Amino acid sequence: MRIIDISLPIDDSLKETHSASIDRISHADGVEHFNWVLMKKKFEDGQERFDRGERLVKPEEILDKELLSLEIVHSSVHMGSHVDAPFHFGSNCEGKPSKRIEDLPLEWCLSDGVVLDFTHLSYPSLITKQEVENALDKINYKLKPKDIVLLNTGGDKNLGTPKYVNEYVGMVPQALEYILDQGVKMLGIDTIGLDRPCFEMFKEFLETRDKSILWPCHFLGRKREYSHMERLGNLREIPIPFGFKVSCFPVKVRNAGAGWCRAVAIID
Numbered sequence: 001m002r003i004i005d006i007s008l009p010i011d012d013s014l015k016e017t018h019s020a021s022i023d024r025i026s027h028a029d030g031v032e033h034f035n036w037v038l039m040k041k042k043f044e045d046g047q048e049r050f051d052r053g054e055r056l057v058k059p060e061e062i063l064d065k066e067l068l069s070l071e072i073v074h075s076s077v078h079m080g081s082h083v084d085a086p087f088h089f090g091s092n093c094e095g096k097p098s099k100r101i102e103d104l105p106l107e108w109c110l111s112d113g114v115v116l117d118f119t120h121l122s123y124p125s126l127i128t129k130q131e132v133e134n135a136l137d138k139i140n141y142k143l144k145p146k147d148i149v150l151l152n153t154g155g156d157k158n159l160g161t162p163k164y165v166n167e168y169v170g171m172v173p174q175a176l177e178y179i180l181d182q183g184v185k186m187l188g189i190d191t192i193g194l195d196r197p198c199f200e201m202f203k204e205f206l207e208t209r210d211k212s213i214l215w216p217c218h219f220l221g222r223k224r225e226y227s228h229m230e231r232l233g234n235l236r237e238i239p240i241p242f243g244f245k246v247s248c249f250p251v252k253v254r255n256a257g258a259g260w261c262r263a264v265a266i267i268d
Helices: 029-040 129-139 162-166 173-181 198-208 216-220
Strands: 002-005 021-025 070-074 082-084 110-117 148-152 186-189 227-230 242-247 258-260 264-267
Touching: 021 029, 110 129, 129 173, 162 198, 173 216
Parallel strands: 110 148, 148 186, 186 227
Antiparallel strands: 002 264, 021 070, 082 227, 082 258, 110 242, 242 264
């Protein structure tokens, strides 16, 4: 069995609209942090129980003078590879309250995978219904219910550059509808978003005030229940277009519209 990582990390070196920051407490600094925790602790009955000074720990009292490392992540749930739940798209879906990330059916997150190649497209091109049909014809494959569809645009190659945020190949809603019509509930793309670049949408919306311009694929999720992954990577490393499994279980973040995931392709 071969497992291919198709995920990108939560990366605090990237400067984006919703950048992440990570507080890293080293093993050596862990002793000082441990003292801070002990000194801050308040007992439930309000009693000190012992002198606060006695709570202090010296490095030489700890094995190798090191405590446990600790990282505290401050990040949007849309940083790194993640799954968008229907709640991200709107408060209601198909006339019912939208599923949050903790409500997402797990069956959507482990199924047969198919990767479609759109690397011949470049910005400002978009993935259309015809492009999807052409990609399927090229690999002689017909989508079936619960397939997990991976859209390989090569966009992850631009990670860390302005092009990753501003110039990538998105999808039009007609193409998404075609995929959903085949019974697909989960798909993923190797760009920062499924729709076309957001600042491009913003500019056009401010000029026209046409509400259909903003996130049409996302907003389709108010009418059609589905979920998608964004910010995938390494889709080019999957050696076969189908005949493999995809696992993309999201982290359960309470009352949230998305969750980070470690997406992988599994080849027997």
